[in-house]
Amino acid sequence: MDYKLYETLNRLPGIFAIAATMFFGIIIIVIFIVRIFQFPHLRQKYWQHDNTQSIPTRILKTIIFLLLAAGLIGVISYNVYKMKNDPPKFLVAVERSKEPPSILICQSDDITFNTVRYYNSFNSFVNYPKQNFDLSGDFKLFQRESDGNCTFFNSTMTMDNPGGFYLLGFRKVLLELFNGMSGSASIISVYIGDTNNEMNWNLPMPQGNKFSDVGFLLASSSGIFQYTETWHKALNGINYRGFQITSIGNFLFDLVSVDDNPMQSSTWIGLIAPTNVIAQVENPSLTLADLLSNVGGYLSIWAIFGFLFGVKKANPFGFVSDFIFINQDKAKLRKELDKMKNDRSSKLSNLEKGEEDNAIETNSLSNQSIELRNLLAKYYVDMDFYEHAVKTPDV
Known part of the structure; x- marks a missing residue:
């Protein structure tokens, strides 16, 4: 079943209610038809009863009945149309982060990507800089049409501890270090995006679905950055992730304690991951429960019909x-x-x-x-x- 239809029908309880109602209705109709043909007194009861009301009253009663019946059909048709065609309603919620994003790192020719260290939090990095996880093996070479000097981290793992801190290390090429060449500034590009198959990382500016914004930073020196993450939970059941990156500042202490070889990495990029994300959740504009509620509210108008013309005999x-x-x-x-x-x-x-x-x-x-x-x-x-x-x- 289409996930949008599944949500519109109020999931399993709504589907079960529809199935049970249809089953019960079919049984009632079959029994009614069989008994009508079996017993003459039932046919007389439903088709040959005398009417104690005058002709003008019966005419007015018929007109009002037809108007109310047309209104009921109109209410049902309007609500079904809204269920099918109206745009979804949005709810905003705060949820815990579940998995790291995909990260694409590209740099100029005079600098190379060297290492990635992960900490459970930024505080862990400050207090215990050597207690980290080395994720260098999870970053693979990535060939792009516009730039071949890239490394890609395609995350599919789930984090036990949401949030965290990524420390990316880069080093200068030996030619520039020993000869003291003064060329153009080293450029580091970092892209953070979703992990689904709709992402296109080969573009000069990677992009994905219209809800999957890619966070981008351009750095020429060490610095600390923080990215924010938003979710868009669509009615088709897919969760799209969007990212934005902002600069926090520079490191206020020497990073020699992070790496035993201070010459190994000369430029560090720190990324603070969020613990919580803002989720924008799509909900059907009208569900089956809403439709039944609206129809039930309209049926209450039929009390006017009983007020005007009385009710049927008690059974x-x-x-x-x-x-x-x-x-x-x-x-x-x-x-x-x-x-x-x-x-x-x-x-x-x-x-x-x-x-x-x-x-x-x-x-x-x-x-x-x-x-x-x-x-x-x-x-x-x-x-x-x-x-x-x-x-x-x-x-």
């Missing part, structure tokens, strides 16, 4: 009794009705049967009960399952 039995567990719920209903009859008979046996006034009053109440029942059945309570269960002994 105390529901879809399961009507379509699935028909025999089981029918048996339970008859059992409850028999229980009610027995309770009523026991109460009547305790009454004085010889009193004529009571008999007349009972008949009157019985007639009122029948009228009330008919009224409730016609306007308020869905009695379809009750009638079907009482009148039909078998399914």
Whole structure:
């Protein structure tokens, strides 16, 4: 699945919810179709019921229903369009650095790259200059079209301790050291960039994706620099890294303690790596949860429809009794009705049967009960399952 679609659907929970809803909906539709063809009383219930409202009320009701239905379709279509076409939303977070960048080092012909030392932090470099990791073996020769005197460090390792300090050592060529030649200043170019395959290090100014800025420094003498790193986490699941380099100043002490041979390296470039990075995270403009929330908010408007035209009759039995567990719920209903009859008979046996006034009053109440029942059945309570269960002994 496309990672953008995966994020838009709220990842695994959203996909599971869609699958479960579709499965449940298909089952309900199949059961409904089968039972409609199986039982005539259900067809009468859904297609041949009488309407107690006047013609003007029914016309207005139909018009408002169509308007609300059109609005619902419009809301769903608009939100689906936003999910598909709107640009992503951005969130900014601060995260821990995880891996070193790729580093390309190029220098003029009168100076050569000599060594790379790595410290867990700049403080470690200041306090314990000889306690370092030699990364010289990880820097390989790199041939560029514009400059062949380059060395490349393509980092794919993960740092246990984010941040750190890189110390790059360079030395003059022997010809200039012994003869005291005064030529042009030695130039050192350092490029810091992402490690993904979209980087093009062969260009005079290396570049990558539009989110992968390359940090660049140009030095002619020793100095300390600090680079900042930013992440752009795209919806396609790729993390693009951008870099910028700023100058901090020069070394305030002799670097002889770093190297036992002071003549081995004459120029030092220090790079302070950040511990934390600023991450710009892309999020879908509208997710599945947002769409359901918006649709649910619109459906609340349908309360106006019930306010204007009333609601349907209550159905105390529901879809399961009507379509699935028909025999089981029918048996339970008859059992409850028999229980009610027995309770009523026991109460009547305790009454004085010889009193004529009571008999007349009972008949009157019985007639009122029948009228009330008919009224409730016609306007308020869905009695379809009750009638079907009482009148039909078998399914």
